[in-house]
Amino acid sequence: MGKISLADLKKLREVKKNELSRRDSEGKSVHIIVGMGTCGIAAGAKEAFNAFLDEIDAKGLTDVTVTQTGCIGLCNVEPTVEVQMPGMPDIIYGNVKADVAKRIVNEHLIERKLLDGHVVDKPAADILK
Amino acid sequence: MKFNNYILVCGGTGCESSKADDIFKALQKELENHNILNENQVVKTGCFGFCEKGPIVKILPDESFYVHVKPEDAKELIEEHIIKGRKVSRLLYNKQESSKRASIDNIDFYRKQIRVVLRNCGFINPEDVNEYIARDGYLALEKVLFEMKPEDVVEELKKSGLRGRGGAGFPTWRKWSFTQSTSSDQKYIVCNADEGDPGAYMDRSILEGDPHSVLEAMAIAGKTVGASKGFIYIRAEYPLAIHRLEVAIAQATEMGLLGENILNSGFNFYIEIRLGAGAFVCGEETALLASIEGKRGMPIPRPPFPAVKGLWGKPTVINNVETWANIPIIIFKGGDWFSKIGTETSKGTKVFALTGKIKNSGLIEVPMGTTLRDIVYDIGGGVPNGKKFKAVQTGGPSGGVITSDYLDTPIDFENLAKLGSIMGSGGMIVMDEDDCMVDVTKFYLEFTVDESCGKCSPCRIGGRQLYNYLEKITNGDGTEEDIRKMKQISQAMGRAALCALGQTAPNPVISTLKYYEHEYEAHIRDKKCPAGKCKNLLLYTILADKCIGCGLCAKKCPVGAITGEKKQQHTLDTSKCIKCGVCEEVCKFKAVVKN
Numbered sequence: 001m002g003k004i005s006l007a008d009l010k011k012l013r014e015v016k017k018n019e020l021s022r023r024d025s026e027g028k029s030v031h032i033i034v035g036m037g038t039c040g041i042a043a044g045a046k047e048a049f050n051a052f053l054d055e056i057d058a059k060g061l062t063d064v065t066v067t068q069t070g071c072i073g074l075c076n077v078e079p080t081v082e083v084q085m086p087g088m089p090d091i092i093y094g095n096v097k098a099d100v101a102k103r104i105v106n107e108h109l110i111e112r113k114l115l116d117g118h119v120v121d122k123p124a125a126d127i128l129k
Numbered sequence: 130m131k132f133n134n135y136i137l138v139c140g141g142t143g144c145e146s147s148k149a150d151d152i153f154k155a156l157q158k159e160l161e162n163h164n165i166l167n168e169n170q171v172v173k174t175g176c177f178g179f180c181e182k183g184p185i186v187k188i189l190p191d192e193s194f195y196v197h198v199k200p201e202d203a204k205e206l207i208e209e210h211i212i213k214g215r216k217v218s219r220l221l222y223n224k225q226e227s228s229k230r231a232s233i234d235n236i237d238f239y240r241k242q243i244r245v246v247l248r249n250c251g252f253i254n255p256e257d258v259n260e261y262i263a264r265d266g267y268l269a270l271e272k273v274l275f276e277m278k279p280e281d282v283v284e285e286l287k288k289s290g291l292r293g294r295g296g297a298g299f300p301t302w303r304k305w306s307f308t309q310s311t312s313s314d315q316k317y318i319v320c321n322a323d324e325g326d327p328g329a330y331m332d333r334s335i336l337e338g339d340p341h342s343v344l345e346a347m348a349i350a351g352k353t354v355g356a357s358k359g360f361i362y363i364r365a366e367y368p369l370a371i372h373r374l375e376v377a378i379a380q381a382t383e384m385g386l387l388g389e390n391i392l393n394s395g396f397n398f399y400i401e402i403r404l405g406a407g408a409f410v411c412g413e414e415t416a417l418l419a420s421i422e423g424k425r426g427m428p429i430p431r432p433p434f435p436a437v438k439g440l441w442g443k444p445t446v447i448n449n450v451e452t453w454a455n456i457p458i459i460i461f462k463g464g465d466w467f468s469k470i471g472t473e474t475s476k477g478t479k480v481f482a483l484t485g486k487i488k489n490s491g492l493i494e495v496p497m498g499t500t501l502r503d504i505v506y507d508i509g510g511g512v513p514n515g516k517k518f519k520a521v522q523t524g525g526p527s528g529g530v531i532t533s534d535y536l537d538t539p540i541d542f543e544n545l546a547k548l549g550s551i552m553g554s555g556g557m558i559v560m561d562e563d564d565c566m567v568d569v570t571k572f573y574l575e576f577t578v579d580e581s582c583g584k585c586s587p588c589r590i591g592g593r594q595l596y597n598y599l600e601k602i603t604n605g606d607g608t609e610e611d612i613r614k615m616k617q618i619s620q621a622m623g624r625a626a627l628c629a630l631g632q633t634a635p636n637p638v639i640s641t642l643k644y645y646e647h648e649y650e651a652h653i654r655d656k657k658c659p660a661g662k663c664k665n666l667l668l669y670t671i672l673a674d675k676c677i678g679c680g681l682c683a684k685k686c687p688v689g690a691i692t693g694e695k696k697q698q699h700t701l702d703t704s705k706c707i708k709c710g711v712c713e714e715v716c717k718f719k720a721v722v723k724n
Contacts, residue, residue, distance in 0.1 A: 002384075002385075003383075003384060003385030004384050004386075004392070005392060005393055006271060006275065006393065006394075009262070009267065009271065009386075009392060010271075012259070012262055013262050013263060013265070013266075013267075013268070016259045016260070016262050016263030017264075020253075020260060020263040020264070033252075035251055037334055037337045037338060037369070038330075038333065038337060038369050038370075039330070039334075067254050068255075068256070069250075069251050069252060069254055069255065069338065070249075070250045070251055070253075070255050070334060070337045070338020070339060071250055071334040071337060071338050071492060072251025072252075073247065073250070073251065073334070073491045073492030073493060073494075074489070074491050075491040075492065076489050076490045076491060077175050082251075089135065089189040089190040094175050095175075111131070112131035113132070113170055114135050114137075114170055114172045116172050116173050117172075117173050117174070117175070118174075118175070119137055119172055119174040120174060120175040121174070121177050121178075121187070121240075122240075123240065123242050123244070123491075123493070124240050124242035124243060124244040125240065125243075125244075126248070126252070127243065127244060127245060127248055127458075128248060128265060
C-alpha cells in the first residue's frame with residue numbers, strides 16, 4: 001500500500017469500520033482474538049494461539065480467523081481470549097492454555113456451549129460504540 | 130443460537146464460599162423442572178470482582194447483572210427472567226449507585242471502569258494499522274491538519290483539563306503552549322516511555338496494545354507546536370513494545386500518515402525510537418533528554434524547562450505514554466467530552482497496575498475520583514486468603530501508603546498529595562496484614578539507592594543513610610534517635626536534591642512514619658516485627674500442649690534445628706534456626722508459632 005490521500009483515508013476508515021464491527025474479514029464469521037501482550041505471551045498465549053490453529057485445522061473448520069491483540073488487563077487469568085461468532089454473545093475466556101483452546105474450538109465453536117469455569121467478564125464497555 | 134440464555138454464576142473464591150455452588154445446582158434443577166435445560170446453559174465463571182456483593186449471577190445475552198443471589202432465588206430467576214422474560218428487579222444491581230460519578234454515555238452501569246486510554250487495548254490487532262483506522266484512528270490528526278488552527282488544539286487541551294500522567298500532573302496544554310510560543314528553527318516532540326516503577330506496566334501495555342495512538346498524538350503535537358521530529362524513549366527491557374512500535378511506525382510511514390507531506394498537507398513529521406538501558410533516573414525528563422543526546426543520563430536543574438530549552442537546547446514537548454494516548458480522543462471527541470469525566474481538578478481517567486495482595490490483579494482504568502474501596506473491592510475483588518487489608522502503596526518509590534482509614538477518599542492528584550502519597554505513574558500495590566511497613570520502606574529505599582545517579586549529594590548520601598537506618602531497625606538494632614534522624618534526612622533530601630528522584634525518594638519513609646510509626650517503635654523498643662516479616666526479629670517456638678510429636682517439622686527443617694523423640698514433644702534450637710518458616714507451614718496441629 002502506498003501513500004494515501006485524505007479522501008482515501010476517510011474511505012478506508014469506513015470500509016474497515018464495517019469490517020471490524022462485523023469482524024468479517026475474508027468472509028470469515030468466527031473470530032478468535034488472543035491477548036498477546038508480554039503478560040499473555042509469558043502465560044502461554046503463543047501455545048494457545050497455535051493450539052487454536054491446529055484444532056481448527058483438525059476439525060476442518062474454514063470460517064474461523066485467529067488474530068492477536070494487546071493486553072486487556074486481566075492479569076490474573078492470562079492468557080485471555082475473546083470469541084466472537086454469530087448467534088452467540090461475545091465471550092472472553094481466561095486461563096486459556098493450549099488444552100483449553102482445544103476445548104473452546106470443540107465446545108464453543110462446534111457445540112455452541114460456553115466453557116464452564118473459564119468465562120470472565122469484560123472489564124469495561126466500548127466508549128467508541 | 131443453540132441456547133436462548135447463558136446463565137453465568139460467579140465462581141470466584143469469594144462467591145464459592147457464599148454458596149455459588151448451591152446456586153449453580155439450584156438453577157440447574159429449576160431449568161430441569163421446567164424442562165428447559167436444553168435451551169439454557171448454566172456456567173460457572175471466573176471472579177467478577179464485586180465479591181462484597183456476591184454471589185453474582187449474570188444472564189447473557191441481555192447482560193442482566195444480579196447481586197446477592199441466594200439459592201432460594203433460583204426459582205424466581207428462572208420463572209420470571211428466563212421463562213417470562215421479566216427481570217427480577219429486587220436482585221438487579223442498582224444502576225444509580227455507580228452512574229453518579231461519571232456522566233458519560235453508554236457506560237455499563239455495574240462496571241467501575243471507563244476505558245479511554247485503553248479503548249483499543251485488547252480489542253484491535255496492534256500490528257495492523259487498518260484496525261486502528263477503523264477505530265477512528267488518525268481522525269484526530271486529520272482534524273488537526275485540515276480543520277483546526279494550532280491555537281485551537283491547545284485550547285481544546287485546556288478545555289479537557291488533561292494533566293500529565295507521568296506523575297507530577299502538570300497541565301498538558303501549558304507545556305504545549307510554552308513550546309508553541311517559543312520561536313526556534315527546530316523543536317522536538319518526545320514520548321517518555323521509560324517506565325520503571327516496581328510493579329508498574331501501564332505504559333508497556335498501552336504501547337503493546339495500541340501503539341498508533343501514541344504516534345498519532347505525537348504528530349498532532351508536532352503540527353501544533355511546529356516540530357517535525359519526535360523521539361520515543363523506551364527501555365530495552367520492553368522488546369515486544371519496541372517491536373510493535375517499529376511495526377506501527379513502518380506501517381504509518383508507508384501509508385503517509387507519518388513522514389514526509391502527511392496526507393498531502395505539507396506537514397512533515399518523523400518519529401525515531403531511542404532505547405534506554407533501564408536506568409530509573411532516565412524517567413526524569415532532563416536526564417531522559419540527556420540520554421537521547423548520547424550523554425550520561427543525569428538530570429540538570431530546571432528552569433529552564435524542556436518546553437523552552439530541551440533536546441539539544443531546542444524547545445521540546447515531553448509527555449508520558451499515557452498522556453499521549455489521551456490526546457487523539459480528546460481532539461476528536463472534544464475537550465468538553467473529556468472534562469465530564471473525573472473530578473473538579475483532575476479530569477479524565479487513570480490507568481493503574483493493580484498488584485500485590487489482591488485477588489484480581491490487573492490493568493485497570495477508572496475515572497478520576499473513584500475511591501480506593503471501589504478499586505480494591507469491586508474491581509480487585511479484595512484481599513485473598515481471608516487476610517486483612519492493610520494499605521495500598523501508590524506512586525512507587527516516590528510515593529507513599531494509603532491506609533484502610535482512607536479507603537473512601539476519591540482518588541485524584543490533590544487528594545493523594547494530601548494523604549502524603551502521589552498519583553505517580555499508576556502503580557498500585559495492595560498490602561495485607563502480613564506486610565511489614567518498615568520492610569516495605571526498606572525495599573523502596575534499596576531501589577532508589579540503586580537507581581540514584583549520584584550527581585547530587587542529598588540523594589546519593591541521604592538515600593544511603595536512610596537505607597542504613599532502615600536496615601538497622603529491621604535487624605533489631607534501631608534506636609529512637611534513628612527515627613528522629615530519618616525525619617531530618619528526609620526533610621533535607623526533599624529540599625535539596627536536584628531532581629524529583631532524590632526529592633521524592635524519602636516519601637516512603639515520611640509516609641510510613643506518619644501512619645505506622647508504631648510499627649517502627651515495635652521494631653525498636655520491643656524488638657518485634659508485628660507483621661512477622663523481619664527475620665532477625667522472629668522467634669519460632671513449639672507449643673508443648675499442641676505438639677503431638679509427629680516429627681514432620683524435624684524432618685522438613687533444613688538445618689536440623691528441631692529435635693525430639695517420636696510421639697514426644699519436640700524442641701526447637703533457636704541458635705540453629707534460620708527462620709525459614711517451613712516448620713510452621715508443615716505443622717498440622719498449629720503447634721509451631723512465631724514471635
